[in-house]
Amino acid sequence: xxxxxxxxxxxxxxxxxxxxxxxxxxxxxxxxxxxxxxxxxxxxxxxxxxxxxxxxxxxxxxxxxxxxxxxxxxxxxxxxxxxxxxxxxxxxxxxxxxxxxxxxxxxxxxxxxxxxxxxxxxxxxxxxxxxxxxxxxxxxxxxxxxxxxxxxxxxxxxxxxxxxxxxxxxxxxxxxxxxxxxxxxxxxxxxxxxxxxxxxxxxxxxxxxxxxxxxxxxxxxxxxxxxxxxxxxxxxxxxxxxxxxxxxxxxxxxxxxxxxxxxxxxxxxxxxxxxxxxxxxxxxxxxxxxxxxxxxxxxxxxxxxxxxxxxxxxxxxxxxxxxxxxxxxxxxxxxxxxxxxxxxxxxxxxxxxxxxxxxxxxxxxxxxxxxxxxxxxxxxxxxxxxx
Numbered sequence: 001x002x003x004x005x006x007x008x009x010x011x012x013x014x015x016x017x018x019x020x021x022x023x024x025x026x027x028x029x030x031x032x033x034x035x036x037x038x039x040x041x042x043x044x045x046x047x048x049x050x051x052x053x054x055x056x057x058x059x060x061x062x063x064x065x066x067x068x069x070x071x072x073x074x075x076x077x078x079x080x081x082x083x084x085x086x087x088x089x090x091x092x093x094x095x096x097x098x099x100x101x102x103x104x105x106x107x108x109x110x111x112x113x114x115x116x117x118x119x120x121x122x123x124x125x126x127x128x129x130x131x132x133x134x135x136x137x138x139x140x141x142x143x144x145x146x147x148x149x150x151x152x153x154x155x156x157x158x159x160x161x162x163x164x165x166x167x168x169x170x171x172x173x174x175x176x177x178x179x180x181x182x183x184x185x186x187x188x189x190x191x192x193x194x195x196x197x198x199x200x201x202x203x204x205x206x207x208x209x210x211x212x213x214x215x216x217x218x219x220x221x222x223x224x225x226x227x228x229x230x231x232x233x234x235x236x237x238x239x240x241x242x243x244x245x246x247x248x249x250x251x252x253x254x255x256x257x258x259x260x261x262x263x264x265x266x267x268x269x270x271x272x273x274x275x276x277x278x279x280x281x282x283x284x285x286x287x288x289x290x291x292x293x294x295x296x297x298x299x300x301x302x303x304x305x306x307x308x309x310x311x312x313x314x315x316x317x318x319x320x321x322x323x324x325x326x327x328x329x330x331x332x333x334x335x336x337x338x339x340x341x342x343x344x345x346x347x348x349x350x351x352x353x354x355x356x357x358x359x360x361x362x363x364x365x366x367x368x369x370x371x372x373x374x375x376x377x378x379x380x381x382x383x384x385x386x387x
Contacts, residue, residue, distance in 0.1 A: 009054045020087045021050035027083055035079050045074040049084050056094035061103045064091040068110050072117035080118055085133070088114060089140050096144030104148070107141045175304075175356045177224075184220035186315045187279045188213055212278040219275075265299035266292055266326060272307055273324075279314050281322055281339075288327035298333055298384050301360050302326060308353045309337035309380045317341025317378055328386070332366070335382040343372040357382070 024046035028039065035042050048070035052063030068091075071084050088111075095107040112134065119130040195209040264271075266287055273283040294302070306324055313322050319341030327334050350358070354370055357380070361368045366384040373379040 010057065013056055014054045016090070017050050017052075017054040020053060020083065021047060024050055024081060024083050024087075027081055031079060031081075037078050042074070042078045045070045045078060046081070046084070049074070049087050052091060053087060053094075056091060057098050060091075060095045060098040061106060064088075064095045064107065065110060067091045068114040071114050075118040076120060085118065085137075089137055092137055093140040093144040096141040096146075097148050098144075099148075101149075104141075104145050107145075108138055111137050111141065171359065175359065181220055181224055184216050184275070186311050187275050188216050188220070209278070216275060216278065263296075263300045264303050265296070266294075266302055268303060269306065269324070272303070272310065276310050276314060276322070281310075281314060281319055283310065283322045283324060285324045286326070287324075290328040291326045291333060294328070294333055294386055298364065298386060301364060301384065302333055302335055302382075304360060305335055305357050305380075305382055306337060308357055312351075312353050313337075313339045313341060313378070317343075319377060331386055333384040333386055335380075335384070337380045338373050339377045341377045343377050344370075 025043060028035070028042045028046055032039055032042075049067045052059075052067045055063050067088055071088050074081060074084060092107050092111055096104050099107075115130055115134045115137065119133075192213055195206045195213065198206045198209070269285050269287065273285055276283050291302070292299075306326070310322060310324070313319050317339045319339035322337065322339040325334075325336045350370070358368055361382055361384065364384050366382060368383075369379075369381040371379055
């Protein structure tokens, strides 16, 4: 048998209950001559009215029903107290604020019964008084109930926002890992396949391909290590080194600031096309000098778009060459990547890479087109507005 769960009270609520009880005791002792019963019963009912205020947050329904029952008994059998209704009002407000939606709706009905008992002796002579009091009591309950529902809506909105942020972050990380690792792995596969075919006929060329394969693999591992390092730091865990999260410079695989390497820009297209060249595809790049002055977010996205387009060329196109053109025109960055491969089949469905490009472009408010080129091959055209 599990032990009972302790009832928790806050110091403020306990002090409130004690203050009401003290005032009620003083009032009951002062009105002792007019009480219909003895002092012990009057004081017990006062304690039953004031005591539930100490648990008004944790047991709002039980506390209010107990207080209302004590108020009714006091009015019917002892003498109505001028202080008891105010303690009952606080309990009714707390019921609307802290109880669940279903339990809170019991408050108005319990208040109606309590008011009927309290005004049983003179309610018929002055009907406007109990009606007005009941109105204000229900108004207090409505304030508490409305505040609770607004808090629930805020919590639901925050939860939805957190879920959306997590989903967007997962999608972003998936794109980054796909761009960082997927590209180099595809290049490595092409290099490995070429080395296998040339192993017996051209050993020097095979040696060159294997050297490029090793270099590409090392770059992929470095990129992956930096991504995982950023993830650990963003989660609050140390990447390497001491317990304070600082990294020993000797342990790093690159410069002190990983961010530029994790987020390359158009200036890094030369390194990208060098990898593609090792896979046997000749890439011609033409970049408008003005394009190098675009905001960092546009610069990074443009590089990733070109990277994914060339990765698709390596993976699917069986192309011998590709052309990359990046220029600024009309307040936008215009990106076009074309290859001379076999092109896309009619009615093709975009894969993960093209979908990732579409997501990037959508975030930046741009447009994307991809189709079979006019002279064969595949053509990707992206326009990114420059803020």
